[in-house]
Amino acid sequence: MKAKVYVTLKPSVLDPQGKAIHHTTELLGFENVSDIRQGKYFEIALDAALSESQSKEIAEKIAKDVLANPVIEDYKVELVADNG
Amino acid sequence: MKFGVIVFPGSNCDHDAYHVISKHVGQPVDFIWHKETDLSAYDAVIVPGGFSYGDYLRAGALAHFSPVMEAVKKFAASGKFVFGICNGFQILCESGLLPGALMRNRGLHFVCKHVNIRVENQSTPFTNALAKDKVLSIPIAHAEGNYVCDDDVYQQLEENNQIVFRYCDKEGEISDVANPNGSRSNIAGICNLDRNVLGMMPHPERACEELLGSNDGRDIFRSLTNRITELSV
Numbered sequence: 001m002k003a004k005v006y007v008t009l010k011p012s013v014l015d016p017q018g019k020a021i022h023h024t025t026e027l028l029g030f031e032n033v034s035d036i037r038q039g040k041y042f043e044i045a046l047d048a049a050l051s052e053s054q055s056k057e058i059a060e061k062i063a064k065d066v067l068a069n070p071v072i073e074d075y076k077v078e079l080v081a082d083n084g
Numbered sequence: 085m086k087f088g089v090i091v092f093p094g095s096n097c098d099h100d101a102y103h104v105i106s107k108h109v110g111q112p113v114d115f116i117w118h119k120e121t122d123l124s125a126y127d128a129v130i131v132p133g134g135f136s137y138g139d140y141l142r143a144g145a146l147a148h149f150s151p152v153m154e155a156v157k158k159f160a161a162s163g164k165f166v167f168g169i170c171n172g173f174q175i176l177c178e179s180g181l182l183p184g185a186l187m188r189n190r191g192l193h194f195v196c197k198h199v200n201i202r203v204e205n206q207s208t209p210f211t212n213a214l215a216k217d218k219v220l221s222i223p224i225a226h227a228e229g230n231y232v233c234d235d236d237v238y239q240q241l242e243e244n245n246q247i248v249f250r251y252c253d254k255e256g257e258i259s260d261v262a263n264p265n266g267s268r269s270n271i272a273g274i275c276n277l278d279r280n281v282l283g284m285m286p287h288p289e290r291a292c293e294e295l296l297g298s299n300d301g302r303d304i305f306r307s308l309t310n311r312i313t314e315l316s317v
Contacts (some may be wrong), residue, residue: 002277014266015234048146050131056178067147069178 003059003080007068008039027060031053042067055079085312087113088126089204090156090172092147097133097169105130108292109305116209127312128165129156131172133225133287143172143186143228144283153179163309165209166281173273182243182283184233190266194227198297199264201272201286202252205245208275209311210218210282213303219256220300221247222286224264229285231267231274245289249273249284273285 007014015037022036044062046055059077068075087105091098098115105113114120116129123129147153153175160181162168169172170177176182189195198221214220214243233241241247249272251264263270265285288301 012188014236016188016190016266022191066145067141069145070184071183072187073178073232076265 001048001049001052001055002080002082003018003044003046003062004080005042005044005054005059005067006039006076006078007042007063007073008075009037010074038069042078045054045082050077085111085309085316086126087111088116088123088129089113090116090129090152090176090251092118092130092134092136092150094131094136094138095134095171097171097287097289100287101130101169102131104289104292104305108302109309111239111309116152118147118152119186120152122154123152123155123159123164126159126164127316128167128308129159131156131166131168131175132287133170133172134196134290136171136175139171139228141260142174142178144171144176144178145199147175148173148179157181160276163280165312167210168243168281168283169287170224170229170285171291173285174228175214176281176283181281182276183237184268184274185230186213186285187230187232188228188229189226189230189264192227194225195229195264196223196225198223198262198270198291199286200252200256200262201284202256202258204247204250204277207245207246208279208282208307210275210304210307210308211248213307219252220288220291220303221298222288222291222301223297224275225285226265229265229267230292231271232277233268238268242270244277246274246277247271247274248282250285
């Protein structure tokens with residue numbers, strides 16, 4: 001299995017990088033874009049021998065303990081087949 | 085009295101801290117490699133500035149899983165002194181020894197300059213040689229120094245007098261203009277509830293010699309040695 005982990009800043013936290021990117025899109029003439037937030041994306045390769053629930057549990061723990069800082073960030077874990 | 089300076093892969097202010105402790109504070113000091121797990125020989129450890137693990141993932145995030153950090157947590161729990169400077173402050177927040185987090189500066193730039201900070205709490209082991217409201221000139225050098233915490237944590241910091249330094253102007257006024265990175269309420273340094281763990285973004289170890297533009301940092305180290313001496317009597 002492969003776990004896809006998305007780490008994003010909590011909505012209440014200012015994202016100066018996202019703001020700078022948004023500003024650039026405005027300069028380029030993109031209209032109707034109200035906001036851009038920057039996040040991080042991880043792919044975790046898990047042993048094929050693991051069950052889906054074991055894979056999910058491990059990926060969730062890695063996301064919670066390592067990949068995201070719960071003070072400022074939220075995370076989301078998606079499990080997909082290896083070729084996904 | 086013995087100091088230790090922790091060295092992670094990517095630490096780069098470790099030698100500055102070592103120099104200040106040995107030359108200006110005049111105390112024995114060791115470098116401590118991050119694989120070390122025994123800190124029993126020390127009274128205080130400095131978690132120095134730099135770019136531990138290249139700031140990968142988040143500043144300080146990977147360093148907090150180094151073996152030495154478990155020892156630092158026990159060291160702090162036993163009442164010994166832990167002093168995190170810049171990247172060291174980020175590591176202490178990541179490891180939960182201090183509340184909150186340090187994010188990308190409001191203006192996105194790496195800011196490297198002397199700033200003024202005001203002593204908000206003079207009754208900590210790190211500030212006992214200073215007067216409340218004294219303004220210190222200390223350099224900062226960081227891209228992730230924007231202190232954030234939620235309202236509950238902020239209220240606790242205020243109520244328990246854990247805010248030790250705030251960014252201010254030359255006259256000691258706290259203003260948004262004097263805030264170099266967007267930190268909540270101009271916070272430049274905080275301590276834990278027990279007062280034995282301090283984290284600050286400015287670099288007092290770079291402000292101990294007139295030649296370098298300021299020696300205001302000396303009083304912070306002097307405070308700490310005062311306190312350790314008191315405890316050993």
